[in-house]
Amino acid sequence: MDKVLSFHQGSLPLLISMPHAGLRLTPAVKGGLVAQAQGLPDTDWHIPRLYDFARELGASIVAAEYSRFVIDLNRPEDDKPLYAGATTGLYPATLFEGEPLFKEGQVPSAAERATYLEQIWRPYHDTLRNELQRLREQFGYALLWDAHSIRSHIPHLFDGTLPDFNLGTFNGASCDPQLAERLQGVCTGFAHYSHVLNGRFKGGHITRHYGDPANNIHAVQLELAQRTYMEEREPFAYDEQLAQNTRQVLRKLLETIMAWGLERYGR
Numbered sequence: 001m002d003k004v005l006s007f008h009q010g011s012l013p014l015l016i017s018m019p020h021a022g023l024r025l026t027p028a029v030k031g032g033l034v035a036q037a038q039g040l041p042d043t044d045w046h047i048p049r050l051y052d053f054a055r056e057l058g059a060s061i062v063a064a065e066y067s068r069f070v071i072d073l074n075r076p077e078d079d080k081p082l083y084a085g086a087t088t089g090l091y092p093a094t095l096f097e098g099e100p101l102f103k104e105g106q107v108p109s110a111a112e113r114a115t116y117l118e119q120i121w122r123p124y125h126d127t128l129r130n131e132l133q134r135l136r137e138q139f140g141y142a143l144l145w146d147a148h149s150i151r152s153h154i155p156h157l158f159d160g161t162l163p164d165f166n167l168g169t170f171n172g173a174s175c176d177p178q179l180a181e182r183l184q185g186v187c188t189g190f191a192h193y194s195h196v197l198n199g200r201f202k203g204g205h206i207t208r209h210y211g212d213p214a215n216n217i218h219a220v221q222l223e224l225a226q227r228t229y230m231e232e233r234e235p236f237a238y239d240e241q242l243a244q245n246t247r248q249v250l251r252k253l254l255e256t257i258m259a260w261g262l263e264r265y266g267r
């Protein structure tokens with residue numbers, strides 16, 4: 001297996017996770033994908049680039065190198081469905097639009113997939129767990145920002161058009177409610193963007209599993225509508241001008257989560 005993740009250790013109690021940013025495929029997955037999937041349409045495109053300022057802020061950052069078409073790092077290893085309606089699993093069988101992801105008879109074998117779990121999924125989660133533990137030991141608390149993006153129209157997954165900023169705290173279970181309120185306040189301050197808290201996207205496995213406010217780990221997921229910084233159609237080009245404005249909001253959100261931590265824990 002090639003490099004499965006990139007990790008940067010920062011200087012503040014904030015870890016940013018990018019589980020769907022990866023573009024690599026294994027030979028078995030690459031060979032099996034239907035033509036429509038070859039361009040990796042369901043990727044959280046350009047997330048590392050969009051958040052590249054966060055390194056200077058002092059955040060730790062972990063990003064996937066492999067595509068979610070190989071294994072979805074934001075799903076539990078037992079593959080229990082995250083949402084009641086249509087969703088995709090640990091080893092996606094369909095595209096977001098509902099069509100099969102693999103050509104008939106070309107789905108990677110169970111043995112092949114077991115190696116993805118051990119060699120891709122597990123190192124990512126080991127990194128998350130170890131870094132959150134390190135932060136909590138050093139600062140007394142840890143903040144986790146799970147960074148995602150998605151096309152704003154996917155009829156198979158949700159009705160209508162997605163708001164620009166979709167904050168998820170697993171209905172309040174993954175972080176202090178005061179923190180969620182502050183983040184919503186930031187979004188309200190940027191009136192030309194729409195936002196929602198715990199709408200269609202309430203936080204995936206990472207937010208739900210690691211968010212543990214009673215033990216001073218506060219996790220928030222942001223599902224960002226891709227139209228706020230890129231072209232939503234192939235070849236999924238980054239739009240520098242759009243991104244500049246969106247990055248201002250992202251910066252303010254990350255500054256706010258850190259300011260809240262400082263205020264709440266005094267360090």
Ligand SMILES: [Zn+2]
Nearest residue numbers: 020044148149
């Ligand atoms: Zn995602």
